[in-house]
Amino acid sequence: MYNNLPKHNRRSIRLKNYDYASKGLYFITICCKNMKYLFGEIQNEKMILNDLGKIVESCWLKTEEIRQNVRLHNYVVMPNHFHAIVEITDSTTSTQGNATNKMVSPSQTIGAIVRGFKGMVSKKIGMKIWQRNYYEIIIRNQHQYIMIANYIDNNPSAWHKDRFKSSFSNSRHAMHD
Helix, strand or coil: CCCCCCCCCCCCCCCCCCCCCCCEEEEEEEEEHHHCCCCEEEECCEEEECHHHHHHHHHHHHHHHHCCCEEEEEEEECCCEEEEEEEECCCCCCCCCECCECCCCCCCCHHHHHHHHHHHHHHHHCCCCECCCCEEEEECCHHHHHHHHHHHHHCHHHHHHCCCCCHHHCCCCCCCC
């Protein structure tokens, strides 16, 4: 009876056969569900975080504490999305835990890092606020790193032309799903 219903097969945007736990640098972008403005606003080309934006930033900074093999680089919390450069420093880090850190994730892929961050933010806020997936770019050289770091650092001042700023998401009352 239900066999003729179309299946929702999502095509993966990840590279086939790439080990996402590999040492290296990754540029990630995570968007709010329905691109709603939840984290603050741009004023005078600067991002002004509201309480939710401050939770996002706080949770991001905890990522390095939770994961011994992660080093955080440039990041920015924007009104409706988040950009960051993440470095996986060691793909063989032990996940047995240590005396000073009770929270240790067994999975060390970039996907697990993003999943843990999104989950931590949603738990602190009390609701799911993120789109289902995320975007990532594997940073392959110094030139690409500099270009992406500059993009992140200048994102608030370029908000007026940002592709994540859309007319349908300009609602300030974004938590009414």
